[in-house]
Amino acid sequence: MAIGGNRRGKSGGRPEALTDQVDFASGPASSSLLEVRDLRIHFPTDDGLVRAVDGVSFKLERGKTLGIVGESGSGKSVTSLGIMGLHHGTSTKIEGQVWLDGEDLVTAAPSRVRELRGSKMAMIFQDPLSSMHPFYTVGAQISEAYLVHNNVGKKVARKHAIEMLNRVGIPQAASRVDAYPHEFSGGMRQRAMIAMALSCDPELLIADEPTTALDVTVQAQILDLISDLQEEYGSAVIMITHDLGVVAELSDDILVMYAGKPVEYGSAEDIFGRARHPYAWGLLASMPRIDEERVTRLVPIPGTPPSLIHVPSGCAFHPRCSYTELTDGRCVAEVPRLRELEPGHLAACHLTAGQRMEIRGEDIDGAGITREDK
């Protein structure tokens, strides 16, 4: 984006494809720290237009956590990179609005977005080894982030780096500050990445699958660390993951994405207790649970995520959905709108409340889910 990026603000977008309930009119931002309105990120390629993100909207309050969940290729990472303004090159088409504390990042000057990057919003990436420069010490890489946004000397920045390493729980921080990333273990590296991201005390922290590359035992530590630091710093966190278990623990709100579109959006209780979209049901059914008495088989979602160039007609999920025949072809013909089914709980599905009731039984009112229904 920084070099000749093509960020185009477009107020309004195509509201008819979205929702008739939520107000997406352009205007000053709400009091939320982050408000994303109808974000579209498209990549023209030789094979066709890749609609990586196609109309995503959400709000995030200070100190809260939003989980964005979906399979590979659902557009969750592209969304986060879009918020950070990290889509590079003239070929990326970005539309919609990203309001961060009253500023629209889509229309803002690239230099302004660069100033905000690392200071007001920061990001943690999936693979801490490849995400750290192999030729610079961990301390130098943390100081670098601090030095860009603060007018301080190198000594102060180094002290700050040691302090940050201490804070993320790296023992002997004063000596480890001069170590290189390859001398750290995977978990330590991710801690260092977190230290780097938090070094300027960002108000928004985006964690893009922060635990995917780590051992299971380390995963829990890192998630704990993130939520502890979130409390300490009061940052808002966007947790991007394909692992529902991760968001279950940490998130206040959850956005489920499929093929670049939001399919369900609500509070964590809404999603885990009263999921409305068959794709969300599938995700939940494919997740192991320990609170269940009966040992049941995990149910995978059949098929694979669609190509983002040739997105299936109608509801993008319809080729993998078991309930398509219930809607007289609407699933194939018509793109479902994201509708507010109950206050704050939105889903994009053609199934009627009655049909859902039939499928899910008594669960529709939030008693949890049983997999035999599917």
Add this chain to the structure above:
Amino acid sequence: MIATVLLLVVVSMITFLIFFLLPRLAGQNNYQLATQYVGRNPTPAAVHDVEVKLGFNAPLYLQYGRFLKAIVFGAHYSNGPSTTYCPPPCFGYSFKTQQPVWPQLVSDAPVTLSLGVGAAILWLTGGVSIGVLSALRRGTFFDRAAMAVALAGVSLPIFFTGLISLTLFSYKWPIFPNVQYVGITQNPLLWARNLVLPWIILAFLYAALYARLTRAGMLETMNEDYIRTARAKGLKERTVIVKHGLRAALTPIVTIFGLDLGLLLGGAIITEVTFGLHGLGQFTVEAIQNQDLPEILGVTMLAAFFIVVANLVVDILYAFVDPRVRH
């Protein structure tokens, strides 16, 4: 360090064997060998005399020992009626030119050194910057044009580009007339002026190669995750490119650069001959034309020395550049 010294000894051994054993294996006897060290139409007695004096009858290891001893302590060479002392480091004595080899190497080395180092600075800065720009403007007119010129640079031989440049800029428009080597201590300005054309021509060839290498390296590193991290920190794009991208892309180039420079210091033969600069390359050509074995042996040893030392420097530098290969 020890490995480097050992390597030099092995190199000297192999070089020595090539020059003293191979002719014998090819069927030459000591007498025939000795004829190369006397003047034209010698009497058999004179040849036999040289054969004895040069110790061709002694076993090979003894000859090699004498060769090494001469390097360290110097040696006496009988040249007809008189005896010449060849002071250490004595890399042999040329009976054809009636001079010890080493002083000739010493007097010719500055030419090659000036040519090689000057060209190296030029091609490294030029090639790397063009490569970086090409990578960042991938697919644009600049990139295509630069890579086309680079392809030409790699393909066109120096004697061609060199002669064209001489024709145009030395004869037609005499911006650089009378290209010849002037010592840097004698007249630094003239030294530089006379070397401009050879520098550019030699650097053109290498710059083309380095531009392509740098471009490929940059295209690869700019896609790395740590570049995204650097951007996520809010660094300026220039910092991202130079401090993070180029830093990583340069590492393999350092290796190749060291070896190229080491190779070049042994004599930039074609460039020197094209521009009539009497450096080690020219010296080598003349030694080969005259079948002057001691001179060829001497310059071969020197060239090998440069390459081995360049290797050592690259190894040390590499550990400095890439922390992952330390210890």
